[in-house]
Amino acid sequence: MTPSPPGEIAATLKRSGRVLLLTHVHPDCDALGSQLGLGQILTGMGKEVHLYGEAEVSHLYDFLPGSETVTVGLPDLPSFDCAVALDCGDAYRLGREMESLLTVKPFLVIDHHAGHQFFGDLHWVDPARSSTGEMVYDLAGALGAEVSPEAAYCLYAAMVADTGSFKYSSTSADTFRVARELVLRGVKPAEVAGKLFDNYSLARLRLFQRVLETLQLHENGRIALITAPRRLFAETGAAPEDTEGFINYPRSLQSVKAAVFLKEAESGMVSVSMRSKGRDCDISQVATEFGGGGHRNAAGFKRFDTTIEGLAAELLPVLADLVRRC
Structure with a gap:
């Protein structure tokens, strides 16, 4: 299946008024940070956004701005103009409500897993990218949207977590380009690192x-x-x-x-x-x-x-x- 370019994803989001955002079950920081970051970007564009989660946000990631807005339980699915699954490489990872969630049309997918199993209607899958958070930042550019300090914080945390603090081989020049832009938007790297790695109970x-x-x-x-x-x-x-x-x-x-x-x-x-x-x-x-x-x-x-x-x-x-x- 041929992936859709980010421009096609952006065009669909631009003409959608009400958007459902979701990710895989037991979301890690990249999944949740991407979901929250895109949610804040779209909200800033005047979209009505619903963030769905199969379970409450883990205490490990409740420091992410907007984490309290993730809602457990299915909303009124027919009311959405589109849905976006973030960082999800397989439809089955959508969880127990997979079949219901996939009824939202068009169903968009943004992911960076090399073994991605294509599902949904439009796909932007790029295994060369370090994280889905990195991709969401570039999607904001394609949307012509502003990235708020809160969205920048979420996307930066997503990138740091999925690159192992920029030490995995997936780290690229694009990764550092995006990280630089996010820091220029107010992210404090030491603060994010502290929340991610110095948070043991x-x-x-x-x-x-x-x-x-x-x-x-x-x-x-x-x-x-x-x-x-x-x-x-x-x-x-x-x-x-x-x-x-x-x-x-x-x-x-x-x-x-x-x-x-x-x-x-x-x-x-x-x-x-x-x-x-x-x-x-x-x-x-x-x-x-x-x-x-x-x-x-x-x-x-x-x-x-x-x-x-x-x-x-x-x-x-x-x-x-x-x-x-x-």
């Missing part, structure tokens, strides 16, 4: 300690594995979303080419986050093999009716084959 720190104790190294230190059995959440008082960012610590080991984090989200279901280093180590290939997706250096998937131990036994040989080729 005591429960989260205790969980982090327990998860690090599970560290295993394989393939002469080229693969790092950490796990979070379900019982750890009850024992530490932490929530599943408190694991955000944990995967970056085993990845930081000098010898590691690929890191994997297996989290037991509920009985019989394991959520997998993976990270790799370098352009030659495409971890999204592994995620795709297991029914997931993502980026070259950041990907994941979920598996039902399994255990952490059972899934690790399946996954490690595939990862070993990958790192031998890196």
Whole structure:
């Protein structure tokens, strides 16, 4: 399927009076920051905007301006002139209301995942971009719209989070161009970094300690594995979303080419986050093999009716084959 250029997306938004904005379930900072940022941009243009979420915004991201405007529960869908899904690489990631949400026409999609599974009516998909937040900023330019300080804050946070503070290989000259423009609009980088990375609760720190104790190294230190059995959440008082960012610590080991984090989200279901280093180590290939997706250096998937131990036994040989080729 041929992606639509951003100009076509912009033209549709310009002629729409009432717009529904949504993203994937369990949104990360790029997803939520892009949703909030675009919402504020469109509101500034005089559009009536509704921000839909399947669940309340995680406490990790409630510092983002406008996070309180995300509403749980379906609105009156036929009343919208269009819908926009942001940072969502697969229709099924829209969540349990997927079929209802897709009835809004036209349904627009803005995403940067390399393994994007096309859905909806109009698509702007660019895997060369560091984040959806980066794309939303350029969409504002195509719209001829003003980017308020609040929208700039959301988009900058999205970019910082999805680039690992501008250290992933997806970081490009465009990334720094957009970051510069956002800082010129009032964003304070130290403030955003503090909110993103210095926000641990005591429960989260205790969980982090327990998860690090599970560290295993394989393939002469080229693969790092950490796990979070379900019982750890009850024992530490932490929530599943408190694991955000944990995967970056085993990845930081000098010898590691690929890191994997297996989290037991509920009985019989394991959520997998993976990270790799370098352009030659495409971890999204592994995620795709297991029914997931993502980026070259950041990907994941979920598996039902399994255990952490059972899934690790399946996954490690595939990862070993990958790192031998890196």
